[in-house]
Amino acid sequence: CHQPVNCEISSALTSFSSALDLASDQREIQHVCLYEIGWCSMIELNYREAYRAFDRLATESRWSQCYYAYLTGVCQGATGDLEGAVAVFKDVQKLFKRKNNQIEMFSMKRKLKSSSISKELCILSVIEILYLWKALPNCSNAKLQMMAQGTGIDDASCAGLKNLLLGAISKCLHNTKDAIQYFQLAARDEGGRLSNSYVQPYSCYELACVLLNSPESTNKIKFILFSVQEDYAGYDFENRLHVRIHSAFASMTASAQP
Incomplete structure (x- = not known):
């Protein structure tokens, strides 16, 4: 087997x-298994199995039906079943209960409207979930390449998100030059700031991380990271990014020591 990650995911699904x-x-135990099956299936781009697992969780679990309904909707839409996905996205609104819950707030804001929903947008939303939950490095090269080809959406409001995800995919494939270009494009995208508030700060952070492995000056990288902290606020998963930025600074300090 030439893709160890792929083999592990396949074995995990069987188990x-x-x-x-x-x-x-x-x-x-059933719910733990369903959650893992859903995630492994998303990593494998097996949208049908993913939405079946998350659909059961949305119905049976008490944890966050709103979040599970969102995952069900994007995976169902990614199979091409847009009618079914529209019905599920209506449930996301009904199941939204906790305004102080970051994941439920994200699900509520990101739920797709019937007027804008498309298979391509749902696939982009699945890749977005894999990126935000740091699961892209677990995807095989073949699946990453399929994702890169599957982001052919032309909607201007998604341009920044699309470039951020293409950058993250390129980074996983070790295509540093492409990753830098995509992250720079995403960081400059002002149009999508309302619909995807986290895209610009995350893109700047990702750009700094890629530059860490290139001959760029430490001062330039520090400037980018400081800019993220100073220029952006109130976006989705802000605390999560600040933790990563703190870690990046710590790593730079450690590597600078003799």
Whole structure:
């Protein structure tokens, strides 16, 4: 097997499916298995299996039905079942309960409207989830290349998000030059700032991380990271990014020591 990651995901899916069958009387274990099956299926771009797993969680789990409904909707739409996805996105609104919950707020804001929904937009939304939850490095090169080809959406409001994701995919494929270009494009995208508030700060951070591995000056990288902290506020997953920026500064300080 030439893709170790792919083999591991495939083995994990088999194990979680077996565990799900064996846990017929243990609802909590079933839900853990369904969650992992959903995630492994997304990583494999098997949208149909992913939406089946998340659909069950949205119905049965008490944890965050709103979030599970969102995952169900984007995966269902990614299969091409747009009618089914539209119905699920209506449920996202009904199931939204916790305004102080970052994940539910994200799901609520990102739920797709029936007027704008398309298979391409749903696929982009699946890739976005994989990026935000740091799952792209677990995807095989073949799947990453499929993702890059599947981001053919032309909607101007998604341009920044599309470039951020193409940059992240290029970074995973070790195409540094392409990654830098995509992150720079995403960082300059003002048009999508309303619909994707996190795209610009995350793009700047990603650009700084890629430049860390190139001959760029430390001062330039520090300037980019300081700019993210000073120029952006109130975006999705802001705290998460500040933790990563702090870690990047710590790493630069450690590597500068003799």
